[in-house]
Amino acid sequence: MYLKRKIDGFLKEWKSDPDRKPLIVKGSRQVGKTESVLHFAADNYESVVEINFVRDEKYKGIVSDGYETDAVIKNISLLDPSKRFIPGKTLIFFDEITEFPQIATSLKFFNIDKRFDVICSGSMLGVNYKKIESNSVGYKKDYEMFSLDFEEFLWAKGYEAGAVEDMLGHMTRLRPFNALEMDVFGSLFMDFTILGGMPEVVAEYIAKKTFEGSLDTQKQLIADYKEDIRKYASGVDQTRILNVFNRIAPQLAKENKKFQISKVASGARFRDYRGCAEWLADAGMVNMCFCMEFPELPLGGNYDPDTFKLYFSDTGLLVSMLDDEAQDDLRANKNLGVYKGALYENMVAEALVKQGYKLYYYRKDDSTLETDFFIRSASSLIPVEVKSRSGKAKSMSTLINSDRYPDVRYGFKLSGNNVGHDNGIYTFPYFCTFLLKRFMSSFKAEEERDG
Numbered sequence: 001m002y003l004k005r006k007i008d009g010f011l012k013e014w015k016s017d018p019d020r021k022p023l024i025v026k027g028s029r030q031v032g033k034t035e036s037v038l039h040f041a042a043d044n045y046e047s048v049v050e051i052n053f054v055r056d057e058k059y060k061g062i063v064s065d066g067y068e069t070d071a072v073i074k075n076i077s078l079l080d081p082s083k084r085f086i087p088g089k090t091l092i093f094f095d096e097i098t099e100f101p102q103i104a105t106s107l108k109f110f111n112i113d114k115r116f117d118v119i120c121s122g123s124m125l126g127v128n129y130k131k132i133e134s135n136s137v138g139y140k141k142d143y144e145m146f147s148l149d150f151e152e153f154l155w156a157k158g159y160e161a162g163a164v165e166d167m168l169g170h171m172t173r174l175r176p177f178n179a180l181e182m183d184v185f186g187s188l189f190m191d192f193t194i195l196g197g198m199p200e201v202v203a204e205y206i207a208k209k210t211f212e213g214s215l216d217t218q219k220q221l222i223a224d225y226k227e228d229i230r231k232y233a234s235g236v237d238q239t240r241i242l243n244v245f246n247r248i249a250p251q252l253a254k255e256n257k258k259f260q261i262s263k264v265a266s267g268a269r270f271r272d273y274r275g276c277a278e279w280l281a282d283a284g285m286v287n288m289c290f291c292m293e294f295p296e297l298p299l300g301g302n303y304d305p306d307t308f309k310l311y312f313s314d315t316g317l318l319v320s321m322l323d324d325e326a327q328d329d330l331r332a333n334k335n336l337g338v339y340k341g342a343l344y345e346n347m348v349a350e351a352l353v354k355q356g357y358k359l360y361y362y363r364k365d366d367s368t369l370e371t372d373f374f375i376r377s378a379s380s381l382i383p384v385e386v387k388s389r390s391g392k393a394k395s396m397s398t399l400i401n402s403d404r405y406p407d408v409r410y411g412f413k414l415s416g417n418n419v420g421h422d423n424g425i426y427t428f429p430y431f432c433t434f435l436l437k438r439f440m441s442s443f444k445a446e447e448e449r450d451g
Helices: 006-016 033-044 057-063 069-079 101-113 125-136 150-156 161-172 179-195 199-208 214-232 237-252 276-282 315-320 324-333 337-354 394-401 430-442 446-450
Strands: 023-026 047-052 090-095 117-122 141-144 286-292 303-312 359-363 373-376 381-386 411-415 420-422 425-429
Touching (some): 006 033, 006 141, 033 047, 033 090, 033 117, 057 101, 069 101, 101 117, 150 161, 150 199, 150 430, 161 430, 179 199, 179 315, 179 337, 179 425, 179 430, 199 214, 214 237, 214 315, 214 324, 237 276, 237 315, 276 286, 276 303, 286 337, 303 315, 303 337, 303 359, 315 337, 337 359, 337 373, 394 411, 425 430
Parallel strands (some): 023 141, 090 117, 411 425
Antiparallel strands (some): 286 303, 359 373, 420 425
């Protein structure tokens, strides 16, 4: 069962470009990179030459005579004479290039040669990407792939583009959803929160129409991620990175979600664990959300790199690390329990990253002022609060109404409530989060117009 993905449209656009460069598809383990590339290849090329450097280590010798196109093709044909290289009709797919980053040097020559299209892919690329980048700078194009977002999940459930456009229309016109829409989309979003967006998990759910087997699949993914840490992290860092990974879920369950190294292991010191969170982020396993020094523009240079929250890159991975009792209650009764705030906050963080946003938050140590996330418009800093329960967004109101924060004119509240707008706060249901960037592309807040 192939699940329609957003990369499908990107790959078609890439192929339609007459000056296309070799493509590197980045993304963490099991997000669907290989399946999507092969699905595209089968529909668009007469010949597909797939080389997997994990499965077929012998192909690491294909650069023995150099990195020029003819030399590489000659050695591939030597190892497997059945592979066909038809100029203009062949895709060469180098998979799992993390195991053989040297192949990136050949991309320069394939780009100059132009006879064959080339796509590279692999998990854990972020950890080794500096070497790949230095070997192919200027001669390749990158695409970062994630697990399914809520729009792709809706596609998997059979919804067409019109449903999403109608959802966006509710946001842009600030028109509340009717009771049926709130119920249906809210229920689908709850399922998506429990499952996450890993294609194998979603495909099982679609086929069986239940959560049966989803937890086992999620736990296997966690085991695979931990195995990647053991494989790719060196020396003592393996244990420290695993300690950080294992402590993300418990720390997210706390009211103050700032990641505390002191809670990772007995006697843990920040300087010993420096770089562990960044390693997990580079590997695509977690998203880092940095604390702003002060809620003002610009976002990029206004944060403390040593103060951050950690979220799983896929909320289903967080769900799979909850205790057994919480798992049973979650799947049987849709009861999120003490993890309600963590799950919704993780889901919003994930949705923002999948739209291209970087993550920032603000927490003032000597007060209750705290905002979960920030994005920006051309002229405003926009706080984004995630409310697991109904209630006022007090911190957001303070930021909007105080003269101390002139860059903050309005904010977004994401909750289980319907669309609304009051006192500078725009409210949207959780299930609309994936549309925030599209909404912002044409939105002009009243508060900015008046200013």
